[in-house]
Amino acid sequence: MLNKLIQVVLGTVGLQSALLGPPSLSNELQLGWVESQVESLLGASNDECSRCKNLLVLGNKLAKLNPALIPPILIRLCEKYNWKDDCEVYRDDTLARGAVGRHIANVLSLIDPRGVDGTNICWHFGNDACEFEMPQFEPHLSSWWGPRPEEPKSAGVKSEGTTFNVLHLSDIHIDLRYMEGAEADCNRYMCCVPESVNQNSPDKVVEPAQKLGTYHCDTPQILLEKSLAHVSSIASRVPFDFGVFTGDMISHDTDRFLSLSLTLQSEHECYYQMKKHLGDLPIYPTFGNHDSYPYAQMAQNSSGFAREFEWNTDLSSRMWRDYKWINEEQEEQARHTYGSFAVTTKSGLRVISLDSNFWYEENYYNYWNISNPDPSGIFRWLTNELLQAEETGTKVWLVAHVPTGGDADAVPWGTEVLRQIIVRFSPHVIAANLFGHTHADQFGVYYDSSNVSSPTEADAVSVAWIGQSITPIDKYNPAWRYYSVDSKTFEIMDSHNYYSPLNETYNVAEPKLEWKYLYSARKAYDPDREWPDDAPLNATFWHRAVKTFVDDKKQRQVFFDNFSRLSPYTRVCNTDECIKQMRCQMVGGTVDEIKLCLRRP
Ligand SMILES: *[C@@H]1O[C@H](CO)[C@@H](O)[C@H](O)[C@H]1NC(C)=O
Ligand SMILES: *[C@@H]1O[C@H](CO)[C@@H](O)[C@H](O)[C@H]1NC(C)=O
Ligand SMILES: *[C@@H]1O[C@H](CO)[C@@H](O)[C@H](O)[C@H]1NC(C)=O
Ligand SMILES: *[C@@H]1O[C@H](CO)[C@@H](O)[C@H](O)[C@H]1NC(C)=O
Ligand SMILES: *[C@@H]1O[C@H](CO)[C@@H](O)[C@H](O)[C@H]1NC(C)=O
Ligand SMILES: CC(=O)N[C@H]1CO[C@H](CO)[C@@H](O)[C@@H]1O
Numbered sequence: 005m006l007n008k009l010i011q012v013v014l015g016t017v018g019l020q021s022a023l024l025g026p027p028s029l030s031n032e033l034q035l036g037w038v039e040s041q042v043e044s045l046l047g048a049s050n051d052e053c054s055r056c057k058n059l060l061v062l063g064n065k066l067a068k069l070n071p072a073l074i075p076p077i078l079i080r081l082c083e084k085y086n087w088k089d090d091c092e093v094y095r096d097d098t099l100a101r102g103a104v105g106r107h108i109a110n111v112l113s114l115i116d117p118r119g120v121d122g123t124n125i126c127w128h129f130g131n132d133a134c135e136f137e138m139p140q141f142e143p144h145l146s147s148w149w150g151p152r153p154e155e156p157k158s159a160g161v162k163s164e165g166t167t168f169n170v171l172h173l174s175d176i177h178i179d180l181r182y183m184e185g186a187e188a189d190c191n192r193y194m195c196c197v198p199e200s201v202n203q204n205s206p207d208k209v210v211e212p213a214q215k216l217g218t219y220h221c222d223t224p225q226i227l228l229e230k231s232l233a234h235v236s237s238i239a240s241r242v243p244f245d246f247g248v249f250t251g252d253m254i255s256h257d258t259d260r261f262l263s264l265s266l267t268l269q270s271e272h273e274c275y276y277q278m279k280k281h282l283g284d285l286p287i288y289p290t291f292g293n294h295d296s297y298p299y300a301q302m303a304q305n306s307s308g309f310a311r312e313f314e315w316n317t318d319l320s321s322r323m324w325r326d327y328k329w330i331n332e333e334q335e336e337q338a339r340h341t342y343g344s345f346a347v348t349t350k351s352g353l354r355v356i357s358l359d360s361n362f363w364y365e366e367n368y369y370n371y372w373n374i375s376n377p378d379p380s381g382i383f384r385w386l387t388n389e390l391l392q393a394e395e396t397g398t399k400v401w402l403v404a405h406v407p408t409g410g411d412a413d414a415v416p417w418g419t420e421v422l423r424q425i426i427v428r429f430s431p432h433v434i435a436a437n438l439f440g441h442t443h444a445d446q447f448g449v450y451y452d453s454s455n456v457s458s459p460t461e462a463d464a465v466s467v468a469w470i471g472q473s474i475t476p477i478d479k480y481n482p483a484w485r486y487y488s489v490d491s492k493t494f495e496i497m498d499s500h501n502y503y504s505p506l507n508e509t510y511n512v513a514e515p516k517l518e519w520k521y522l523y524s525a526r527k528a529y530d531p532d533r534e535w536p537d538d539a540p541l542n543a544t545f546w547h548r549a550v551k552t553f554v555d556d557k558k559q560r561q562v563f564f565d566n567f568s569r570l571s572p573y574t575r576v577c578n579t580d581e582c583i584k585q586m587r588c589q590m591v592g593g594t595v596d597e598i599k600l601c602l603r604r605p
Contacts, residue, residue, distance in 0.1 A: 053134035056126035060117035067112035075105025102259035157397030171247035174440030175473030179222035196221035232281035250440030251292030251405035363418030430466035443473035464543035479573035495540035
C-alpha cells in the first residue's frame with residue numbers, strides 16, 4: 005500500500021514541476037539583467053531598510069511575471085554574495101533533494117514588499133536591515149471571542165483524587181541512512197551517514213558512529229525500536245489512556261540528502277513502529293517542522309499553494325485512521341486543517357492537535373500577509389473549538405510541535421496570536437499545552453500580563469510542557485515521559501521521566517540500552533514538599549519553580565541535569581547572563597516577549 009501511495013504522490017508532484025518547467029537558456033539574458041538591477045539597488049545610497057525593500061519590490065515583480073526565473077537568480081546571487089555553502093538549495097527541484105527555490109518564488113509573488121511583510125522579511129532574513137514591526141491584530145482578535153465567562157462551566161468540576169496516565173513522546177528524527185562506524189565527528193552535517201567526513205582525517209574515522217546511537221547524530225532504527233519497547237514495558241505496568249507524539253520524525257539530514265521518498269519512508273516508519281510497539285494505545289500526533297518536504301514548508305489555503313502539500317496531510321491522516329488513532333470524521337478534519345484535528349478521549353478530555361508550521365520561522369509561507377492574524381485559518385478553527393469547549397465545560401489539552409517561546413525560533417506574529425488565545429482560555433478551558441521541538445526537557449509559563457519582565461504569581465495562567473527527545477541530537481540522552489493526570493479536572497499532577505545513558509553503550513561488544521527512571525517533576529522541583537499533595541502542577545507551581553531556579557544554585561543544576569538527562573554534555577549555568585537567558589525562556593510566552601525580557605537589565 006505504501007509503495008502505491010508513494011507512486012501516486014511522486015506522480016502528481018513530478019507532473020507539477022514538469023508543467024512549471026525549468027528556465028530555458030535564453031533566460032541567460034534575463035538573469036544578467038536582473039543581476040545588474042540587484043547590483044544597482046544594492047549600491048544605492050538610501051538606508052539599509054529601503055534598499056532591502058527595493059530588492060523585495062523587484063523580487064515581487066519578477067515572481068509575478070516569471071516565477072521560474074526566481075530559483076536560478078537566487079542561486080546566482082547566493083554564489084556571488086556568498087550567502088550559503090550550498091546555493092543549490094535554491095533550485096526548483098522538489099523531488100530529488102530539498103530545494104526551496106520554487107517556494108520562495110511563490111511567497112515573493114504574494115508579499116506586500118513595502119508594508120509589514122517587507123519590513124519583517126528585511127528584519128529576519130536581511131540581518132536586521134529593517135526594525136521588527138509587530139502587526140496590529142486588534143480589533144481582529146477580540147472579535148473572535150466575547151469576554152471570559154464570570155462563572156465558567158468547568159468551575160463546578162472538582163477533583164475526586166483519581167488519576168490516569170498519558171504518554172508523551174517527542175522528536176524521534178529517525179535516520180534511515182544512519183551507518184554504524186561512519187564518522188560521528190564530521191565537519192559538515194549530517195554525521196553518522198555514509199558521506200560524513202572529518203576533514204582533518206578524511207581517510208580514518210575519528211569517532212565511529214555507535215550501534216545504538218551517538219550524541220551528535222539522529223536516531224538509528226534500532227534506537228527507535230528499543231525506546232518504544234521500553235515505553236511498552238512501562239505501559240504494561242502503568243497503563244496509559246492515550247499517547248501524544250509532538251512531532252519530528254525526519255532526520256536532520258541537510259537538503260543535499262533529503263528527498264521526498266526519504267521523507268515518506270521516515271514518516272511511515274515512525275508511525276508503523278509506534279503502532280507495532282504500542283498496539284491499541286491511541287496516539288495523537290502532530291507535524292513537526294521536519295515533517296514536511298521541502299524542509300519546514302507548508303502553505304496556507306489562502307496562498308493558493310496549499311495543494312503542493314496535500315500529499316503529506318493525505319498520507320498521514322489516512323495512516324492515523326488506519327491505525328485507529330483517529331476516526332473517519334477526524335481524518336476528514338485533519339485533511340482540511342493541514343493535519344490539525346480534535347478528539348475527545350475516553351475519559352472526556354478534548355485533545356487538539358495543531359500544525360505549528362504556521363508559526364515556525366523557517367517556513368517561508370509565514371512571511372506574507374503578516375498583518376492577517378490567521379492566513380491559514382487554523383487559529384480561527386482552534387478558537388471555535390475552544391469556545392465550544394468553554395460552553396460545554398469541556399477541558400482541553402493543546403498539542404503542537406514548536407513552542408511559542410522555548411528556543412525562540414518561531415515568528416513573533418504567529419506566536420503572539422497563539423499566546424493570546426492560550427491566555428484567553430486558560431486555565432478554565434485549557435488544562436495543559438504540550439510541545440516538543442527543542443529536544444531538551446523544558447517548560448514555560450504563560451501569564452495574563454503585559455508586564456513581560458516581571459510577571460507576578462497571580463498572573464500565571466497556563467503551562468507549556470516541552471517534551472524531551474528520543475533523538476540524541478544534540479548531546480542529549482534519549483528520553484521520554486508520561487503524566488499522571490487528574491481524571492476530573494484533567495490537570496497534570498506529576499510527570500515521570502525516563503532516560504537511557506547512551507555513553508554506557510559506547511565501544512562495548514554487546515551494547516545494551518539501560519533505561520532508568522530520571523525524576524518526578526513534583527519531587528524534583530518542590531524538594532521541601534511545600535506544594536500540597538492534592539494540588540496540580542499548574543502555572544502557579546511552575547512560576548514558583550522558576551523562582552527557585554533563579555535563586556537557588558542547587559535547584560538550578562537539578563533543572564539543567566534533567567534538561568539534558570545527565571548526558572556527558574550537561575550544562576552548568578551560573579553566570580548572570582546564563583541565568584537571565586534561562587529565566588526569560590521560562591517566562592516569555594512568545595519570541596517577542598523573550599526578546600523584551602532579555603533586553604531588560
Ligand atoms: C491579508 O490580510 C488582510 C487582513 O489583514 C486581508 O484583508 C487581505 O486581503 C490579505 N491580503 C492578501 C494579499 O491576501
Ligand atoms: C482549505 O481549503 C479546503 C479546500 O478548499 C477546504 O476544504 C478547507 O476547509 C480549507 N481549510 C481551512 C482551514 O480554511
Ligand atoms: C513591571 O513590574 C516591575 C516590577 O514589579 C515594575 O517596576 C514596573 O513598573 C512594571 N511595569 C508596568 C508597565 O507595569
Ligand atoms: C494552581 O493550584 C493551586 C492549588 O490548587 C491554586 O491555588 C492556584 O490558583 C492554581 N493556579 C492556577 C493558575 O490555576
Ligand atoms: C556517562 O556520562 C555520565 C555523565 O557525564 C557519567 O557520569 C558516566 O560515568 C558516563 N559513563 C561512561 C561509561 O562513560
Ligand atoms: C539526571 C539528573 O540529574 N536528574 C535529576 C533530576 O532531578 C531529580 C530530583 O532532584 C534528581 O534526583 C535527579 O538526579
